[in-house]
Amino acid sequence: MMTDNYLKIRRVYRLTGKVKLAIDFHDIPYYGKDKDVFIVRGKEKSGTNKFYRIISIDIVEKGKRFTLAVIPMNTLKSKKKVVEDLVNQLKGIVKIDCILMDRGFQSIEVYKSMWKMKKNWVTPVKKSAKIIKIMDECVKAEIWKTLYRLQCNRNYIDVKLLIYPTKGGDLIGFFTNMDVEPEWIARTYPERWGIETGYRVKKEFRAKTCSTSFTVRLFFILMSVILYNFWVSLNVESNILGEKTLTVRIIRTIFRKIIELNIT
Numbered sequence: 047m048m049t050d051n052y053l054k055i056r057r058v059y060r061l062t063g064k065v066k067l068a069i070d071f072h073d074i075p076y077y078g079k080d081k082d083v084f085i086v087r088g089k090e091k092s093g094t095n096k097f098y099r100i101i102s103i104d105i106v107e108k109g110k111r112f113t114l115a116v117i118p119m120n121t122l123k124s125k126k127k128v129v130e131d132l133v134n135q136l137k138g139i140v141k142i143d144c145i146l147m148d149r150g151f152q153s154i155e156v157y158k159s160m161w162k163m164k165k166n167w168v169t170p171v172k173k174s175a176k177i178i179k180i181m182d183e184c185v186k187a188e189i190w191k192t193l194y195r196l197q198c199n200r201n202y203i204d205v206k207l208l209i210y211p212t213k214g215g216d217l218i219g220f221f222t223n224m225d226v227e228p229e230w231i232a233r234t235y236p237e238r239w240g241i242e243t244g245y246r247v248k249k250e251f252r253a254k255t256c257s258t259s260f261t262v263r264l265f266f267i268l269m270s271v272i273l274y275n276f277w278v279s280l281n282v283e284s285n286i287l288g289e290k291t292l293t294v295r296i297i298r299t300i301f302r303k304i305i306e307l308n309i310t
Contacts, residue, residue: 064143066234068106068241069132071119071150073097074267078258083120098263102271103132106146106240112278113244113271114139118264126155133163144168144224146238152221154196154203161203161223168235171207171219181209181217190228194221248274250294273297 075092076085086099099119105112115135117128129151136142144166147156152169160167171177177194184192184207194207208220210228220231252270255262277297284291 064141065105065110066107066143066146066237067103067114067136067140068146068238069101069103069129069151070148070238070241070245071099071101072245073099074263076258082260083122084118084260086119086121098260098267100267101128101132102241103136103145104241104244105140106237108237108240109282111240111244113248113275116268116271118260118267124155125151125153126159129156130159130163133165142166144234146235148238152196154198154201157196157203157205157221157223166222166224168220168222168224168231170235171221173219177207177219178217180207181219184209185211185217196221244274247277247294251277251298273301 073088073091074097075094076096076098077094080087080096084098085096087095088097089095100116101119102116103114105114115132117131119128133145142165145160145168147167147169149170149172152172157167180192180194184190190209192207193204195202195204205221205223208222208226208228208231210218210220210232212218218232220228220235222231248270251273253266255266257263277292277294280292280297
């Protein structure tokens with residue numbers, strides 16, 4: 047019986063086939079001096095506009111959510127470079143179906159990098175007057191897919207613009223390099239919210255500190271990722287064995303007791 051259960055668990059953990067991934071930034075408020083290259087500025091939140099920023103890549107398919115890699119951002123590293131670093135870390139680990147990104151990754155350089163790495167990707171469009179006009183004209187002509195040129199000076203790239211009408215009458219646009227239908231994009235893209243849910247859970251695992259040391263704060267960030275993955279793995283196993291789902295609070299309590307035992 048135990049052997050059968052063990053084999054079931056192994057089958058779940060083996061990521062056969064291609065998986066959908068999401069890449070996203072996560073800002074952690076910082077209240078100290080901002081001389082460190084790892085302190086970035088952004089929209090004010092929680093009483094500050096200074097943050098430690100991490101970027102992660104996660105499996106976001108239901109039942110397979112897992113954080114695969116995390117990189118701290120700094121003011122010297124471009125978005126294109128950090129995306130490349132994340133994707134390159136996954137070589138030999140998973141086969142990528144597509145990468146879902148938010149509007150913050152709408153960039154000629156990021157898209158060119160994806161082409162170079164031969165990866166499929168999707169981002170919602172940033173709605174400008176030009177984009178809105180093109181989408182309206184396409185819908186009137188009952189055209190739901192068209193080519194669009196993103197251009198900045200002499201730098202440009204041609205991408206596919208897919209248009210999806212919502213039930214409320216709004217139009218949602220997506221940029222992609224895939225030959226798919228708008229309905230597929232509209233059905234698939236919401237899976238990206240799995241990475242947002244993961245960030246909320248990781249926050250519950252992250253230890254609080256008053257330290258302004260980047261090393262200390264990064265350690266706590268990475269530890270929260272490890273605990274999150276551990277929590278996900280345990281619950282996958284629990285579901286297979288028909289046992290009770292473990293809450294974040296239970297894992298935090300177990301981990302704290304392990305630390306206390308080792309200290310004493």
